[in-house]
Amino acid sequence: MAYHTIRQEYLQMPPVTRAYTTACVLTTAAVQLELITPFQLYFNPELIFKHFQVWRLITNYLFFGAAGFNFLFNMIFLYRYCRMLEEGSFRGRTADFVFMFLFGGLLMTLFGLFVNLVFLGQAFTIMLVYIWSRRNPYVRMNFFGLLIFQAPFLPWVLMGFSLLLGNSIIVDLLGIAVGHIYFFLEDIFPNQPGGGRLLKTPSILKAMFDTPEDDPNYNPLPEERPGGFAWGEGQRLGG
Known part of the structure; x- marks a missing residue:
C-alpha cells in the first residue's frame, strides 16, 4: 500500500518538478553508493x-550533500515550492517554467564565478521559494510553530535559520538576488509606466514543452498550500 501511494504521488508530480527532484535524488544516491564523487x-x-x-x-545543481537532515530539508523545500510554482502560476505554461529554470540557472552560474560556492542547488531552491513567496504575498506561514509571518518573509526566515545552523548566508543571498531579478523582470517591470516584458520564452521551448490542452486527470497541488511540514505550514489570511 505504501509503495502504491508513493508511486501514485510520484506519477502525479508535474514533469519539470519530477525530473529535477529525481535527478537530485539519483545523484545523491550515486554519491552514497560511491559510483561517483562530489x-x-x-x-x-x-x-x-x-x-x-x-x-x-x-x-552542481543536483548535489545537496550526503544523505541526512540537510539533504532531506532541501529536498522537501525543493519539491514543495517547485511543484507549487509549476502547478500554480505556471500551470499550463511548462515552457515558461523551463525558461525560468534556464534563466535562473544561467544568472546564478554567472554570479557563481565571483563567489566561492561549489554547489548551487540550495541557492536555486531559495530562488524558487522567493518567487513563490512574492507571488503569494497573503499566505500566512508557520515556521516550526515558533514564528507566524506572511509568505514574502519566508526566504529571510530561512536565511536566519541557516545562519543559526552555522551555515554561510551567501547561498541564501544568491538565491534571493536571482529570484528577485526574475520576479522584477517578469512581474513588476512589465506593469510599470514605460515598462515592458523583457523575458520572452523562446518559441523552440514552447514547441517542445507546451501542450494544446491540460490533462483532464491532472491532480494539482494548490499553490496556496505550502504546509504539511511544521517549518513551512501556511494558509491564506482570512481563510
Whole structure:
C-alpha cells in the first residue's frame, strides 16, 4: 500500500518538478553508493572552460550533500515550492517554467564565478521559494510553530535559520538576488509606466514543452498550500 501511494504521488508530480527532484535524488544516491564523487560534480570554472567538463554546469545543481537532515530539508523545500510554482502560476505554461529554470540557472552560474560556492542547488531552491513567496504575498506561514509571518518573509526566515545552523548566508543571498531579478523582470517591470516584458520564452521551448490542452486527470497541488511540514505550514489570511 505504501509503495502504491508513493508511486501514485510520484506519477502525479508535474514533469519539470519530477525530473529535477529525481535527478537530485539519483545523484545523491550515486554519491552514497560511491559510483561517483562530489569532486566530479562541483562547480569549477577552470575545469569547465579550460578542460571542457561542461557537465559541471548542471551537476552542481543536483548535489545537496550526503544523505541526512540537510539533504532531506532541501529536498522537501525543493519539491514543495517547485511543484507549487509549476502547478500554480505556471500551470499550463511548462515552457515558461523551463525558461525560468534556464534563466535562473544561467544568472546564478554567472554570479557563481565571483563567489566561492561549489554547489548551487540550495541557492536555486531559495530562488524558487522567493518567487513563490512574492507571488503569494497573503499566505500566512508557520515556521516550526515558533514564528507566524506572511509568505514574502519566508526566504529571510530561512536565511536566519541557516545562519543559526552555522551555515554561510551567501547561498541564501544568491538565491534571493536571482529570484528577485526574475520576479522584477517578469512581474513588476512589465506593469510599470514605460515598462515592458523583457523575458520572452523562446518559441523552440514552447514547441517542445507546451501542450494544446491540460490533462483532464491532472491532480494539482494548490499553490496556496505550502504546509504539511511544521517549518513551512501556511494558509491564506482570512481563510
